[in-house]
Amino acid sequence: MTPTTDRTARPPIETVAELLDELDDRPELAVYADLRVDVDGRTLSVVGYDDVVAIDVPSLPAALSLWRRLPVDPMDAAAVLASVGLTAELRVRGVPVARLGDDATPSSLARRLGLGPVELVPDGVVLAVTRRRG
Template identity: 60%
Template sequence: MTATATTVGDLFAVIERRPALAIDADLTVEKDGTAFAVRGYDDLVAVDLPSLGAALELWRDRPVDGPDAAAALDAAGLTAELRVRGAPVARLGADAVPSGLAERLGLGPLELLVDGLLLALTQQRG
């Protein structure tokens, strides 16, 4: 008999009983006219966007709140990494260390990667 999750807590319980997930993906996704790449490497899902603006728009339009998404990724042993033209700017999930700055900015439990953010900003100006 398979249990059906009816609450977020039930979902986490179901996920925790399953073996660790491994993701293998190589996709191009388009949202509102903006194309971006989604690559899966075992327990990391990298989303590579063309600009910081596109990254912020994707974060604002996410279907699940940041804390819920972080908890679900963590329970599944997965990490999502947002990149801007290859430069990692933020992480969410199992391997992320949430930053106080992200919380103060209202971004939720994100790990902001300052070096990647600076590189993404520099690339936009050039």
């Protein structure tokens, strides 16, 4: 038995614009995950619940290092996340410091700092800098 499909063969997606066009008519995503990931000797926690994916790192320098090493441009990441109804939230020891995607309101401070379309959580950044590990 040979499966049949209504899809026609299309060339592979090569740009973010093509990806956004492809995702435009699809329903929003929900993500459920509970992962531990080691990056450069640091253990990160990735938890997905419904439309938020939270990445928890051990320190503010680890968060900045992770941000600088993103494999995609922040504008592209924000656009793709928003197009599928997802928000990525960066946390330092459980405290939200930044958001990117559908539920993020980009701040002018983040743009001036060269962080792109990010919503900074000022209280979270202050807590991340001043809070001691217990």
